[in-house]
Amino acid sequence: PRIVLATRNRGKVDELRAILAGLDVAGLPDDAPEVPETEPTFEGNALLKARAIAAHTGLPAVADDSGLCVDELNGMPGVLSARWSGRFGDAAPGGKDRANLDLLLDQIADAPDERRGAYFLCSAVLVVPGGAEHAVEGRMYGRLLRAPRGDGGFGYDPLFVPDGETRTTAEMPAAEKNAISHRGKAFRALAEIIPAALA
Numbered sequence: 601p602r603i604v605l606a607t608r609n610r611g612k613v614d615e616l617r618a619i620l621a622g623l624d625v626a627g628l629p630d631d632a633p634e635v636p637e638t639e640p641t642f643e644g645n646a647l648l649k650a651r652a653i654a655a656h657t658g659l660p661a662v663a664d665d666s667g668l669c670v671d672e673l674n675g676m677p678g679v680l681s682a683r684w685s686g687r688f689g690d691a692a693p694g695g696k697d698r699a700n701l702d703l704l705l706d707q708i709a710d711a712p713d714e715r716r717g718a719y720f721l722c723s724a725v726l727v728v729p730g731g732a733e734h735a736v737e738g739r740m741y742g743r744l745l746r747a748p749r750g751d752g753g754f755g756y757d758p759l760f761v762p763d764g765e766t767r768t769t770a771e772m773p774a775a776e777k778n779a780i781s782h783r784g785k786a787f788r789a790l791a792e793i794i795p796a797a798l799a
């Protein structure tokens with residue numbers, strides 16, 4: 601059965617295609633509606649995106665909402681991670697990921713080691729048109745460096761070192777990041793329930 605991925609983020613599409621290998625995964629159609637993320641929770645926003653795309657395409661839709669929760673910032677930027685800097689896509693020099701990364705560096709510049717803990721959270725959902733909704737969650741715990749390292753991944757990866765690692769997630773091959781990441785965990789859990797959910 602065919603499912604559609606409700607995301608415009610290229611970094612995510614590449615990760616999700618690898619994790620959901622074996623399923624027939626379609627990309628977001630060009631005429632898909634833009635869905636504002638207005639909910640206060642990751643799961644609420646993931647459901648908003650998947651419901652809109654399931655209704656638009658008539659296909660089962662998979663979406664995620666994810667972000668970085670930083671100890672020093674009492675859980676911020678959290679659900680605001682993608683739009684924290686207020687600079688979007690091409691409007692930001694170096695892209696929005698760069699603007700967000702610079703803001704994070706600035707905000708935690710004075711944080712001592714014991715306040716540099718953080719975790720990524722991913723809520724992954726499946727919405728079947730006119731049918732059931734499923735939601736699962738994955739997390740990856742780690743700590744934030746004082747200067748970025750690595751060109752892989754996307755978003756905040758150059759600052760994030762997972763627990764038990766010395767490399768940032770931007771220094772890991774994609775498959776290694778997926779094996780331990782919030783998104784990898786959430787989507788492997790979702791992939792397990794997709795066959796029964798679509799049967």
Ligand code: ITT
Binds near residue numbers: 700
């Ligand atoms: P869609 O809504 O179209 O899926 P988005 O980029 O807006 O794309 P989110 O609202 O889920 O996605 O925001 C997630 C943000 O959190 C993302 O832009 C990064 O800044 C950060 N993020 C999430 N997962 C990450 C990861 O694996 N590595 C680095 N940063 C990540």
